[in-house]
Amino acid sequence: MEAIPLVHASLGERELAAVAEVFASGWPAGQGPKGKALEAELAQKYAVADAVAVSNCGAALHLALMALDVSPGDEVIVADYTFPAPAHAVRYLGAVPVFADVRADTATVDPQAVADLVGPRTVGVIAVDTVGMPADYAPLRAITDRHGLFLVEDAACAVGATYQGRQAGSLAEVACLSFHGRKGATSGEGGALLATDPALAADARLRSSFGIGSIFDMGKVVGLPIPEFTEIGYNFKLSDIAAAILQVQLDRIDELLARRTAVAAQYTELLADEELTTTPWVPEDRTHAWQSYMVTLDASVDRAAVAADLRAQGIGCGHGAWATHLQPVFASGDSCPVSADLFHRNLALPMHAELTASQVERVVEVLRGSLRTHSTSTRILGGAA
Numbered sequence: 001m002e003a004i005p006l007v008h009a010s011l012g013e014r015e016l017a018a019v020a021e022v023f024a025s026g027w028p029a030g031q032g033p034k035g036k037a038l039e040a041e042l043a044q045k046y047a048v049a050d051a052v053a054v055s056n057c058g059a060a061l062h063l064a065l066m067a068l069d070v071s072p073g074d075e076v077i078v079a080d081y082t083f084p085a086p087a088h089a090v091r092y093l094g095a096v097p098v099f100a101d102v103r104a105d106t107a108t109v110d111p112q113a114v115a116d117l118v119g120p121r122t123v124g125v126i127a128v129d130t131v132g133m134p135a136d137y138a139p140l141r142a143i144t145d146r147h148g149l150f151l152v153e154d155a156a157c158a159v160g161a162t163y164q165g166r167q168a169g170s171l172a173e174v175a176c177l178s179f180h181g182r183k184g185a186t187s188g189e190g191g192a193l194l195a196t197d198p199a200l201a202a203d204a205r206l207r208s209s210f211g212i213g214s215i216f217d218m219g220k221v222v223g224l225p226i227p228e229f230t231e232i233g234y235n236f237k238l239s240d241i242a243a244a245i246l247q248v249q250l251d252r253i254d255e256l257l258a259r260r261t262a263v264a265a266q267y268t269e270l271l272a273d274e275e276l277t278t279t280p281w282v283p284e285d286r287t288h289a290w291q292s293y294m295v296t297l298d299a300s301v302d303r304a305a306v307a308a309d310l311r312a313q314g315i316g317c318g319h320g321a322w323a324t325h326l327q328p329v330f331a332s333g334d335s336c337p338v339s340a341d342l343f344h345r346n347l348a349l350p351m352h353a354e355l356t357a358s359q360v361e362r363v364v365e366v367l368r369g370s371l372r373t374h375s376t377s378t379r380i381l382g383g384a385a
Contacts (some may be wrong), residue, residue: 004359006316007182008352009243010256018244030237031214038243041176041250046170048194053243054208057156057178057191059236061126063204064174064193068124068150070095075121077323079109079128079154081339084324086126086154091330098122099325101336105281107129107294107321107346108263110338111139118143119137124150129158129168131321131348132184133282137171148360152176156191157291159184161259164285169194179242182291184257185249187242208236217249217314248325259353260290263360267293267349270364272326276301278370293351294320296342300377303347309370320346 019369022028035053042051054060068095070076072094078086087097100113107130114125125144127135137153144151148293155161156178158168170177177230179190195201206213211233249256268279282288297303303319310317325334351362 001314002359002362004313004350004355005352006315006348006350006362008144008354009186009188010252010353011186013253013262014248015245018248021344022240022244025240028153028239028241029216030105030239030241031209032216032243034240034243034247035238035241038238038246041247042192042194045250046167046175046194048170048175049196049198050194050205052193052195052201052205052208053238053246054191054193054204054236055238056180056189057154057176058085058088059234060191060193061085061152061154061175062092062234063236064152064176064200065089065093065095066207067195067200067203068152068174070123071090073121073202074123075119076123077114077117077125078324079126079130080156080324080336081107081342082130082321082324083156084322084327084330085150085156086128087324087330090126096121096125096140097324097330098333099334099336099339101234102107102130102342103136104338104342106133106283107342108133108135110139111136111143113336114140118149122147122149123310124152126152126154127172128154128177129156129161129289131292131294132157132161133280133335134161134163134168134171141172150174156180157183158289160253162287167291172321173197174200175358179246179249183291184260185246185253186236187245187249190238190242190246192318193239207231207233209233212237227327256353259355260351261288261352263353263355264288264290264293266357266360267364270361271295271367274368274371276375276377277367288304289348290351292318292320292348294346294348297345297347297371298375299345300375301345301371302374302376305374306347306367306370309373310363313366315366316350318348319343320348
């Protein structure tokens with residue numbers, strides 16, 4: 001039985017060659033020449049003032065909120081349906097995440113929900129490009145501008161996506177990217193902070209290296225410069241090994257995204273007449289990065305049983321994203337019914353650039369059979385009888 005994994009990184013000979021160059025250079029650690037080159041490339045690609053390469057997107061979110069002066073007791077409105085990294089970042093600083101519900105059709109944060117949550121302690125909003133779908137930045141920007149709030153774009157899943165002709169990652173004053181192994185461009189782990197304000201990026205870069213800057217740069221200074229630790233920083237640097245891999249991956253992003261888009265189109269076509277699932281919908285003003293392909297199962301379907309069937313056939317699947325407000329560590333009085341519903345009914349199918357057309361067909365075939373086996377719909381049961 002051929003295994004069809006949920007995710008698979010598209011790494012090959014070009015990436016290996018880039019790593020070999022770093023080995024030969026003698027500087028595999030962070031903030032070296034490859035890291036600087038990657039940051040310059042990211043700043044140019046996203047047309048921002050500066051980019052800071054870091055160890056992961058969670059670190060980028062943490063650094064962003066520190067640079068934006070989020071303080072204990074402040075409230076930050078965060079999209080509820082997502083991997084909970086934004087809420088973690090808010091809590092790292094002793095601030096309070098306030099969870100905003102999402103749209104049922106795109107699973108991105110609902111601007112009206114955001115507007116309804118703005119209060120006297122609100123300092124900003126973190127929008128999320130949910131599994132590769134950009135949020136509604138025009139109305140979100142109108143809300144944050146009206147109330148004097150910051151807007152952060154969590155574009156962890158959205159490298160390659162667009163909104164109104166602009167790239168995800170360039171849709172707010174600060175954006176955070178992820179290069180985790182399941183993303184469209186990956187170095188296994190990694191992330192970046194993109195900023196329109198160079199001072200904000202400089203703050204993040206310094207804090208990402210224990211507050212003392214680049215050891216590589218210091219090593220080129222004649223004499224013996226001894227840095228002073230004037231504030232608490234973190235070790236959030238991205239290695240030059242990872243940076244070299246990412247330079248190759250960014251050069252390949254159009255090719256890799258085209259493959260993912262083709263896979264998504266095939267899934268949507270094959271499932272178009274399936275009444276027990278709803279396939280993703282992409283508004284005309286944006287494009288999707290397809291980090292994940294999630295279907296929403298009919299309420300009559302036993303999702304756990306379907307997932308068990310798929311995995312028994314060697315087909316990877318997952319629950320999708322989280323309704324963050326339902327997680328014990330973030331338990332609150334916030335109500336996000338749409339997010340909660342998606343959390344219980346969404347199912348992520350295999351999605352990566354290495355999937356073949358025949359593999360997608362097999363996934364859909366197994367899924368269709370399992371849906372009928374594990375649906376309590378009287379209409380479906382009656383038709384089968």
